[in-house]
Amino acid sequence: MAVNLRTFVHTGGLLPGGIAGLTVLVQGIFQRFFGMDVPYGRLYLALNAFPILLAVRKIGKKFTAYSCITISVVTILTEILPTTTITYDTLLISIFGGIINGAAISMALLAGATTGGTDFVAIYLSERYAMDGFNYVLGFNAVILCCAGLLFGWDKALYSIIFQFASTQVIHVLNNRYKKNTLFIVTDKPDEVVRCLNSDVRHGVTEMHVFGTYRRQERTMIYSVISTPELKMVLKDLKEVDPAAFINVIKTDQVSGRFYIKPND
Template structure:
């Protein structure tokens, strides 16, 4: 992420989403309007201090420590690494810089950590208060871009939207931990199939029905699971009943008792 900032983000004068974008906005504003060179690391540490402390006690110690390590390394390396622009074509920077940024964030999430900042806030609100915070974070990012547009020109702010969009798509592709899927499984072996679902710590609801094509009794299993568990459940279901009919739907929101694996 630090290399991406030094090679793409600063060359294009862009503002990423989250606390990194706020840090760059503060740093650039201080340099241009106050003629003061503020270290990236100091600003980023101050912004992340309170969210990291809350997550340490409320979400998980190991999760927060790994995330803090990511923040520290990114911040220090951003200050230490020399500027290394690869291109000054802003559109190329938006696309390839966004891809690298999204990959870096996705890598953190795969390692059960985050890149810090607004991710701390979103995870805390989602897991502890059952609030979907991503829309609020989107509004916050929009506010940062409005300020950046007023101070440094709307072209950089608009290009930053492309950068952030590209980054977000990569993150969604790589990270399925917080994505959910609904399973509808039609089978005669419902009890055995539920045993496979139960291993994932998720429940299910069973409906009795009739397969109208063959006019035979069938049970319908309804369950909501994590997206990264779908492949395994489908494979095990097919092993139990090769003729099972399985419908997988993307789930936007769930209210109720849905199991989330602990971060630590």
């Protein structure tokens, strides 16, 4: 992330999103309309107070601590690393800078941390309301950048929205924690399959008695919804329990009701 900031983002002069973008926007508003210079550091820390408090109370202290380490390391490396120019094409900078930024955020999420700011809010929304919180953060960033476009010029603001969009799409591809799959398992060994699912995951299992028209005999169908990171392990264990089982895996966009998500801490 630090390398990305010192190459693509710095060269393109893109406007930041998230809390950093909101800080710059508030600074600009106070400067333009009130003639006041608001210190960036103190304002940035003040605006970060709510996301950090939300993370500590609702996501986890360990997760928040790791995120603070991530923020500190990125800050230090950004100060140390030299500025390097790869291209001056603002469109290329917006696209590839966004891709690298999304990959960096996904790496942090994989390690049980995040890069701070609005990412805390995205994680909270994803876990609390079973929704794609990063899409809402993208919308928030778009609003912030449009307001910044009114104050500082539209070119950089619109390119910055492309940067944020590319970053969000990469996170969607690489971060599987909140994705879900529905399993339909037709088997002659329902007890063994249910025990396998109960030992592998902490999700509800529904057993249905069905009729197979090919062999004209009674069968059992097991229904369950599991998270995508658990899928590979579950399929492997199911094949060991019942090699003849017919398993249909369907991507699930949304569930309503209680669905277990492994805590961050």
